[in-house]
Amino acid sequence: MIKDEYMELYRHSLAHVLAKAVIEIFGKENVQYAIGPQIADGFYYDFVLPRTINQDDFAQIENKMREILKRKEVWTRKEVSRDEALELFKNQKFKTETIKDLPEDERLTIYYTGDDYVDLCRGPHVENSQDLLSAAFKIKSASGAYWRGDEKRDALQRIYVYAFPTKEELKAHLTLIKEAMERDHKKLGPQLDLFMFNETAPGMPYWLPRGWKMYKALIQYWRDLHIKHGYDEISAPVINNKKLWLISGHWAHYQNNMFIIPGADMTIDADDVFAAKPMNCPNAMLTFKRTTRSYKELPIRYSELDMVHRKEKSGQLNGLFRVQAFRQDDDHTFVMESQIEEEIDDILSIADEIYNTFGITCRAEFSTRPDDYMGDLEVWNQAEASLKNILDKRYGEGNYEINEGDGAFYGPKIDLQIKDALGREWQCGTVQLDFQLPHNFGLTYIANDGSQKQPVVIHRAIFGSLERFIGILIENFKGAFPFWLSPYQVGVVPIREEHNEYAKKVADALSDIGIRVEADYADKNMNEKIKEFRNYKDPYIVVIGDKEVEENTVSINIRGCKKQLKNVPLDKFIELCDKMNKEHTLELITQLD
Incomplete structure (x- = not known):
């Protein structure tokens, strides 16, 4: 069994042990247990309990888990019908709802840990609790959650647990976590007087004088580098009428993440509805379209650092890492198809130079057509083939990850994952090939034979969100910047x-x-x-x-x-x-x- 498969089996099995421990402590009649998946460094389980879990409970729960493991109980897998499962879990509302969502003829699997705890689960799991006796685990935290992530549904208590095969691995991870906490940008940022937040603008950073000096230094470095590569910087409105977002496709594909603004008379007339821009691309299309274009002008590179706004659920906001207002080092480059590979190769060279300046390494991921893609399938196939060819030449065939179905709705993309001082990966840079927006906006240029042709647009960011990148830098350098x-x-x-x-x-x-x-x-x-x-x-x-x-x-x-x-x-x-x-x-x- 390969390591990832082993870790999944190991952590998923421990999640059942946690649930059994909680039930034994609080009593079966007082506990509703929901789901308990593995995560990157352990697992969690969601419960409804008679009282709120706090840190004083952690040691008791951990000790109960160890007690259960020492019993060396047999784990038994059984297949049951939908009706049998409903009867078995009739007093467990979350299990019952999960079962009812499955087809009526579905054969379900359940797992017994000993004789007194059973869970609805696909498995696989260990055969006996003694297989987990060497387990090294520690409760990380307990926090609130909602059933199926819906804030209108039941409030749950989520218990997070670190879990590793050996004590040495757990100790090393806890050391890493301690170091990460010392580097936490949400703590260092205010200490260094870089930024602040206020409840009147949730997820929208205030850059303080010290932080803004650093922000401007980062922007100036970016500008100087891009001037050398032939980029022109533009600026466009932050708010546009709904008409623009209908043309671009964002109204259909991204409306839930947009801040919608009624007109001055507060009506909901379709012609009087505006939205704060979540992306810069539609305005770049209008900038290109303002005049007749010739093939001799291409490529045209429009870089942009305007503020964008993206609406997030309050529980998803996370310091500078997840905000609702930020600047992105955007660029929209308009090229002929024959210029695609050379242009993207230059973009990747710029990315290498920028990341090297910070002592950061990166790797590439290729994301293909999503289910809600817009446009012609043949055009998508052409775009994906172009990006794959670029990646094969630059990194070697097979030396990058492929994320099937994870592209933008208007085109496939290359994402650049950077690694920080703690070995954590962050997705920052992105290069997206787009045949769709030029079509939607009716963009053309005059080719060398006098005909009108449609340009291809390359969407590109290297820092991504500057706010997020600065958050990464704060933690990477522990506040001691170059x-x-x-x-x-x-x-x-x-x-x-x-x-x-x-x-x-x-x-x-x-x-x-x-x-x-x-x-x-x-x-x-x-x-x-x-x-x-x-x-x-x-x-x-x-x-x-x-x-x-x-x-x-x-x-x-x-x-x-x-x-x-x-x-x-x-x-x-x-x-x-x-x-x-x-x-x-x-x-x-x-x-x-």
């Missing part, structure tokens, strides 16, 4: 007030070449000033005393480094900072020639 990206790059600390004049000269000289500087000229203890800048994780803190003033130098405290660079010539330090900014250096320079 020099060029740090909100403030240098903190200036004059030891006494008589050093303020030279300190201001240092700060001004750095600011003149674009270095972000903060200085503390207050009459207070030097160590107090240094501590504040350290708490904000400023890369360099320069300390200025009598000798530095006299010799036109600075002494430098380097983030994460105990050694101080003493009496560095000011012009040498300015040169060092300028170099790190221009080269987007990943590591801090800790010594000078």
